Amino acid sequence: MIVQHFFAAGPGLQTVAKKDKWKFSRRSFLMASGAAVAAGAASNFLLAGCQPDVEEPVVDDPPDEPPVDVAFELKSVEPEITATKFNFCGICSANCGMIVDVADDKAWRIRGNPACQVAEGHLCVKGYSALKDLYDPDRLKHPMKRTNPEKGPGVDPGWVKIDWDEAFELTAEAFNQAIEEGGPQALGFFSRGHDWMNRLRDAIGTPNHIQHHSTCFTTYTAVWRAAVGTGNRPFMLDVGRAKYLLSFGWDQPSKAKNMSAREYVKAVSNGAKVVYVDPRLTITGSLGGEWIPIKPGTDLAFMLAMIRTIINEELYDQDFVDNNTTGLEQLRDAVQDYTPEWASEITEVPAETIERVAREFATTKPALIPNHKRDAGGPNYQNSWRVAFCTVILNSLVGAMDREGGQIIGRTASMPGFNDVFPPPDFPELATTERVDGFEKHPIIGPTRRGDFSTFPEAQLAGEPYRLKAALFRKHNVLAFPNAPRFVEALKTMDFVAVVDVWPSEMVQMADVVFPEPYYLETSGFGDRVYHAFYPQLALREPVVDPLYDTRGYGGVITGLANAMGYGEYFEGVSGGTFNDERLKALGSSWEELQNSENGMWSDEKPFQGREEWGTESGKIELYSPVLENNNYDPLPYWEPKKAEPTDEYPFYMIISRPPMHKMSQTQNNELMMQAQGTNKLIINAEAAANLGIEDGDEVVVESQANQVTLQAEVIQGIRPDCVCVEHGFGHWSRELTVAFNQGANEGDLIPTLTVEEMVNSKCPGAGSQMQDFCVNVYKA
């Protein structure tokens, strides 16, 4: 063999140092393969690799025999595991149970907890990557204050390290000054609901608690509150047992939502039929079978025609509808004009397809229209809440509401609340009920205090009805806001911004004071199985390693702040440990028992039984909704088109998606996830691209009425020619995020903001942010 000839030609391969060997060998190649070169096999490889840097003498003697049969050893990469800890994932709200293997105080591996009904022993790509978050060297390591008063992208904040006392004092002073000058309402809390934070908010008496949910799922929440009377987070599904899945943009498997992906693949493998209705083909649609590339924002017409067919042909589940719903007669009357032919004109789907799907859906059992946040019924278009309503109606007509293979109302554990365990001193009256973002103007969704990201920037910039002077931010990044550059301008109008975060995010770049918090793997507590709870189950969270940096949990930050601001009395006697213990005791367990549990879980396993009682006044699912009617909304999901249609100036519909490897704009500094997907692209149909002279990989500009971004084009077949799609999460401009910085672009910059008046006039009971109700132009950069 020629390879042996190489060996024989050279001295001491086995014993020379690696570097010398490398040089030597390259040289040797040149000589030995001279014949091949002469034969015309020259190449860049040879030319590039043939020159040794330095001629170094080789000191070893040549071996007697060519070393051909070297015995290699297999090397283990695994350290000795010294401890195993229970935790649950904090990246998304599914909260999958985790088991973490630790080697000498260093976490080595995360596995899914088999005892957890969400995880069933596995995690998603994000969960498996979490140790890179924990050990991310870019993490915030101590409190900081800003010295550069200028703020914005590209501006160095001039951080100075401070201690916790100074951080609390500076923030308390600024917050109290804001309250003094503008009243309690001048202070805003931009944060997910949190018991400690909610208490400080109420002690201060500000109405401005602004959360992201109107960009996420309030269209569903509003409809469920009105028509079902329960389910603030109506996303639990029994996909695995369904035999017919009709998806209107429900795409959780391709986004790697752990339980959805697992159950979906199970259903498809068991022969479930899937019809995937979406302008873009994803792996959800393609594994399932039938793809219907519907015109964007017209799902409502498809569903109304389905309702008509199912009712007129009496294909609905008579028992379920009789016993569990009201309003069928009004619904029947309301949908008579919505013929399949009418819907076909709007949706560009053949009438016979709509009719066939309606019949298949109603006659295959169990059938389900799954939903989870930003699908066709999410806050994408002005008419999306009607899609959410049709989802409830259609799932009710086929008896899929809280039944096996259907949409489930999570069986969560019933525990005392924060105010039950720690009765607070009286809270003051709200200074005003009028919020900056106008969220109180929506009677059904307003009381949830979710808040409105799309209206806040315009209201704040206009100063109408008033301006926030200061705010505390946590877990809501700049990139999460529609038209992020506009939001940055709005932020600049505040006197003081405090941010609690794990990473030096874009929001941190806008901060005056930064409170670093621990990564969830460093914290303790327990969590409910909200998204996949067939029975009540709680998961233990124990610190897998000691805290790596000088961080404090959110509850601790709030308490420190409350004390410094003069609201300490509201937190007297309050402790996380007591709270955990008291809540568990109400279930007949205790914090100690949970900590010592063998599988990291508290479970109250009992057989699943579909509910017969619903939370509305009638005790039924109200297909005709008096609650909507009484609050001046349409009581039935009549047809309404979406707002934006293509024009010469903006000829493409815009679709926003999310890749499986990332959680929104939160994970792009994670090296592992970024190696799985490191950027986003402008996804465009091949024919449309050809018309524009765009080839795969070209730089393109995407432009909306709000902004423009530059991306690389990804040319595909599986998207309608009148649509383009961009995945969310990229375009980070914080230079302190060394992995995420400058990768891809933020498609959210393109989303137009709304005024409070525009939002109110859109008559959406969920005040959805209409994240895709705009069109874009695309051209070669």
Next chain:
Amino acid sequence: MKYAMLIDQTKCIGCGACTVECKGKYEASFGVLRTEMKKYESGSFPNVKLRYKKHACMHCFVAACEEICPVDAIWHVEGENGGMVEIDKETCIGCGACVTACPFDVPVLDPEDDNNSEKCSFCAFRVVEGKSTYCAEACPVGAILFGEREDLIAAGESRVSDLQAAGHDKAHLYGKEDTGVLILIDEDYDVYDLVAEGFTLSSIGWRALGSYGSLAVAAAIGGIGYRVVKNRLEEISREKEEGTKA
């Protein structure tokens, strides 16, 4: 080979859980991956099919990389639980011959590790002890199975029958004769950038290659690549076949 992996691409959602779980365990430069997802579209709008492939070393029974390696750094693990194809980093000289030789375009050179060749090791240090691979343990949808080869082939064939009965005419278990990794696909193999089975990688194929050995090695080292050789071999095979028929 006692153990195998079965990658069921008709279940794979392309999420990359295997990619990150593997990369988190085996150190290599940023972007140098032992396993990654590749996306394949077939057909044209609106009749489009989308599939992913877990792109990683197939652990060929007769491995082109092993045959071509000029310093014998690539080897098959011996013993009852062996059969996996490994690269010894201490011996590897980073020449890239295996990169050009591999019919599946798998190995990559790691620029921050002396340009050493990097690829999936089939978690051999675990498998020789009868333990599963990291990627198979990680996969959240059960698309990567680890187990005894005979059992996996039986399970795979059964799944293929089910898929064919459900109308997936092209369902096929790839690699039964050739590779330590079995792939279940429902499209033609070339859609997934796989090579024809039972020929290029078989011992017969390599015997044929043997007679053209000098050409093969020179071509691989010269960067012309395996595919030139493969094309020539296909020619030879056709000629032989035609000869037999005549």
